[in-house]
Amino acid sequence: MSFENLDLIDELLQAVNELGFIEPTPIQTDAIPEIIGGERDLVGLAQTGTGKTAAFGLPMIQLIDFDLKHTQGVVICPTRELCLQISADIKKLCKYVNNAKVAAVYGGASIETQRNQIKKGAQIIVATPGRLLDLINKKIAKLYQVSYLVLDEADEMLNMGFQEDIDAILKNTPAQKRTWLFSATMPHEVAKIAKKYMKNPVEITIGKKNSGAENIAHVNYIVKEKDRYQALKRIIDYYPDIYGLVFCRTRKDTQEVAEKLIKDNYNADALHGDLSQGVRDKVMGRFKTKSLQILIATDVAARGIDVQNITHVINYKLPDEAQNYTHRSGRTARAGKSGTSIAIINSREKSKLQFIQKKAGVKFNYAKVPEGYAICEKQLYFMINKMVEVKVDHKAIGRFLPPVYNTLSDLTKEELIQKFVSIEFNRFLYYYKGSKDINVSLTTKKDAHRPAKKRRQQKGLEPGKSKRFFLNKGSKDNLQKGAVIRTLCSRAGISSENIGAIEIMRECSFFEVETNVADNVLKSMKDAKIDGRKIQVEYAENKKSQTKRSKKSKKRKKR
Structure with a gap:
């Protein structure tokens, strides 16, 4: 299957080809022809990172009349990062379409700039619910001629308390529009919106409903609460080439963990709602270009992260809801690649892990946090392989080498290797010298004598806090x-x-x-x-x- 088989116009095929898309993803293969050729509403359920933006963006662009100067298409999403990501993607897809204008509407930015973009004739508005409703109430965004409306990441918008805003926005749109709802999961609230605002929708499900990608390995470690940060460091050290995302539950935890890692010489930074938009953009820019190896984030801030090749997602603290775990783990293994989702828990959180396992449809494999010897061994072999594979520019480096050869001439090959390894490796050797096992056994003494019983799953903050x-x-x-x-x-x-x-x-x-x-x-x-x-x-x-x-x-x- 190729994009040429999806009935797309030449201008879109040219943009797709330029972006390097070769074959459509399953959600694109199923959704694009259905939207272009059909007349019904659509519910698309697919794991994060499977190409949902192009699945609704390409057909929306093809169906819109860009000779007209009023808003015809609206995309609503939960966060400003995701809003910026979607609007940027749609602009790239519109590159060869004449007169196409796309406005990104979100909080934390100049409302005047957004007003001007809309008044200049933006045919497509990509927006967060709060700011869009504000512009509707100010008579700036006029949606009475909208033909196509997308609710993207609908489950997360409802988790964030936007249901009333969405209800109000949809009441300002025509009854005859087509609505396309895209989500990674289909909780009860999303189903209610589909039933209330959609007419006999076509449902497209890629993979199992409410489950994560099949090419993600789910691993859990059990430690004492006081060893949680130590476990995080050992996991990062055990994977020297990690390109990872660490999830915390609160902004405070996110900032504290990031500051600790930076102090301990890790290439890390934080992403959360207390940061200004400029700082958030800078942090995300560094992460996308891989100049930042570890990003510590809250669930909300991470909603806009569309980054390829993330190797590991680490749940420093488990989320309360199973669908949030699905969203977190979906940041890795994007576009058909594989990845690992790790959960660090204490012994009291076993029932919570089991709850997520059941609801999210995943299977966690228990593993032991690596001990010092294993970490040092992994780091050493990684460093040696990196040295073997490095390319030498003989012409550029040649004139610097004679004095180096002279200085090192009295060292044997073994001494040279030992000194070289020690320069790069002493930090790990000293740090993990005499390190202890921090794992908690699967069955504690207390558990061994306790009758099995179901615990009520509570949603709330940590006890005592x-x-x-x-x-x-x-x-x-x-x-x-x-x-x-x-x-x-x-x-x-x-x-x-x-x-x-x-x-x-x-x-x-x-x-x-x-x-x-x-x-x-x-x-x-x-x-x-x-x-x-x-x-x-x-x-x-x-x-x-x-x-x-x-x-x-x-x-x-x-x-």
Whole structure:
């Protein structure tokens, strides 16, 4: 199968050929002809890195009339990094199409620049939900003539609390448009959007639904909590040619791990939401060009990472949701290549690993964190092979060699090798000298005497590191989790990653935030409103004490 068999116009085939695409991926082979030749909506389920952007971008470009100056195609995605990536890819595919204009619309950038791009006649808008809705409300983005709408990474947009924004955006588009939904997984919420806004969609599934790529090896290591960072370093050292992505759960952890690795002389850096857009672009640029070997990132920041040849994904901390693990692991083994996804856990997280294993449809293979001798051996052989394979420019280096030969003439071949190896290798020898086994056995003494039982899987922040809040609105007030998340983020200036479990009950609700932002949340939520209704927020423990006092008072009155 080639792109010539997909009924694409010559201008698109020219762009595809120039980009070096030889054969279409399975999702492209199935989706492109269906979109171009059909009239139905489409749901495309495929692992991250399988070419979904071209799967919807190529047919959208072919179907749009670029002689017209109004917006005809809209692509909605969860993060600004992904927005920039998709818009850049679509612009490359449009290279030989006359009059084609593409606008990237996302938060953190000049709204005036984006307004001008749209007003100049952008036929395609690639946008994050919040900024697009803002432009709709300001009467800048006018979607009443949109013919084609794409929801890309739909599962992640819902995880980030964007369902209400998406609902509002879709209500501003024509009923007769065609909608194409692309996702790596198909959780319940995504299925609900498909049912609500799509008409009899064609479903294309590449691989098993809600599962990761088959060419990824899933490995887990079990260590004590205090040895987690030590385990990370040993894993990185054991793979000298690693080109890896390390996932942390919070921005704070991401920054701390990156700073530790940099201090320990690793070629590493961090990517998270607290960094300015300029810094994030710089870090991503270094990672894409491989001048950065290890990137430590949060789930949200990593959504825009479309980088080939990542060898390892390391889960420094497991995510709460199985679909997030699928997205993480999908950063490696892209475009049909193989890769490794590693999970570092402590003994208390075994049940969480089993939960992810079951829900994500993957099989973890337990392995032991390498000991010092094995790491030194691996590093030494890697260095020697690198030396053997290095190309020597005899002409350029020749005039520098006579004094070198003279200086080294008294050394035997064995002495020369020993000294050369020691220069490059002493760091590992000294560091791992006398290193201990940090692995925790699969079955601890406590586990051996404990009856097997199912543990309830809880979604929340780490015990002892969170504060629980009471909110005086609930389901009877039509309170939505997404609205709570957005209000907390906008008023308190925190990230969704700082927010834990949210329980919406009939009369009231409860939510968790990290302890370090709790006081700020309490202060900033004073006199807050959600959807125009005033809310009251206080520490849940205070509410409990008030309730107890109230009950005691009632008992005294009865007496």
